[in-house]
Structure formats: structure tokens, C-alpha cells
Amino acid sequence: MHVKESDNQLILQTRLRSMFAMLIFGLIFALAGLAVFWFFGRNAGVECTRLEVREVRCEIKETLLGLALRRTTVVNPQKAVIEVNEDSDGDTYRVSLVTEQDVVPLTSHYSSDGSFTRTETELNRFLSNPAAKTVSIDQPPSAWIYLFPLCFTGFGVLMILGLSFQTYIFDRDRDVLLIKRESLRGTRVTEEPLAGLKLTVRDHSDSDSTSYRVHAHTSSGRDITLAHYHREGHAQQLARRIEDFIKPGVRIRYLEVDD
Secondary structure, three states: OEEEEOOOEEEEEOOHHHHHHHHHHHHHHHHHHHHHHHHHOOEEEEEEEEEEOOEEEEEEEEEEOOEEEEEEEEEOOOEEEEEEEOOOOOOEEEEEEEOOOOEEEOOOOOEOOOHHHHHHHHHHHHHOOOOOOEEEEEEOOOHHHHHHHHHHHHHHHHHHHHOEEEEEEEEOOOOEEEEEEEEOOEEEEEEEEOOOOEEEEEEEEOOOOEEEEEEEEOOOOOEEEEEEEOOHHHHHHHHHHHHHHHOOOOOEEEEEEEO
């Protein structure tokens, strides 16, 4: 918390580095969700056509929300196989077409979706049947692929939208506490009377750390968190500075609160 003082005003402002850290965290969550959706949310499809008895042409296409991302032509595939990616957390799979020169995967990633068995069976049935003229197969992503990115991206966006630059102005001339919050959603300004204002320093503890927060209690019953510190002395110092500025009529109490 950045503190500025003039003859008639004491101003507390959020430090930009704190907002920047929260912005980075929000962007990380949002981008992680989008990255998962980009790589694993694709719809894979393959359409094979028999031009002659011994001539087959297959078109492989990957799309994301209707946008074509990859299109590959495979001429005269001999068979379809299931490729396995072995991992300590569990095996994943994908279907590939085998030609005389190459192995061409239908998808750019491996997955645990069970549709790969059906895809491999239908393709091999078509390739082994000279009378079959065409086959078309879609491999849509499983439902959880949409849920995971939605949660991560949504959480990141909410963190970013929740960011606010807060300013608290203790104005002795007007005898008010001016509270200004600026965010992506706009600016909100409220006022509270300094008369009857009380300050407390609270100890907030959890399993990982302890922080000390300076609270202002207004005569209207509003409880406002002005700042938080990792050291008790810093919180007490700010509370005393506010008291010295707006006295008389202000007292400081120390409370222990277990979260």
C-alpha cells in the first residue's frame, strides 16, 4: 500500500506491482485453458474414397469451432493402426493410416477417448473391402475437454475482471473517507463519514502463512479492509498513522481471527 500525506488529506493507494502480479496469474490461467482447448478441442475427421479397385484417396481434416486447422491427403493407405503413447499416468492413443512410405496420424495429439477403436475398425473394414466406395468418420473431442479449459479460462478472466486500483482518501476538510475503486468494469466512488471511525488490526492465519490487515469500521456499519501486511508492525504503524491524522475519536484494537 502506497501512502501519501498532505496538510488535509491522507491517501492510501494500491501498489501497481500487486495488481501486476494478479494480472499475470489471471493471464496464466486464461492462456492455459485456451492452450488446452487449442490442442485437444479439435474435431478430427477422415473421408476415404475408392477411385479404382486398387486406388484409394483419404482426406484428413482437423477443425476447431468450424475453422480448418489441418488438411492432409493420403493416397493408397494399406491399413489403419492404433498408436500407443505409454506414460506412467496412463496410456493414450491415436489412429494412423499406414502407406508404403509413411505413417500419417489422424490427429495431432494422443487421447484416452475410446472412439479410436471404432475408427480403426471402420477404416480397416473399408480398406479390405474392394466393393466399398466411401467411408466418412468423425472423431469429436470428449466432453471433459471443454470443461477443463472453460474452468481455467473462466477463472483467469474473473481474476482479471476482479482487479481494481483502490484509493482511500481521508479528507479532514470535508470530514469524509473517500473510497475510489477503478477496474475494467468502471470506476466506483463512495464516501463514509470520518466521525465515529474505528480502526482495528486483525491477524488472519491459515496453514501456509499469517497476514495482518488494517480494517476501518464506519459509523454506518461498514467494514473496509484498507491494507494487509506480512508483518504485524507494519500494519500497526499504518493504523497509528491514520489515527494521528484523523484524531480525535479513533481507537485501535488488535484482534486475532482464525480463517
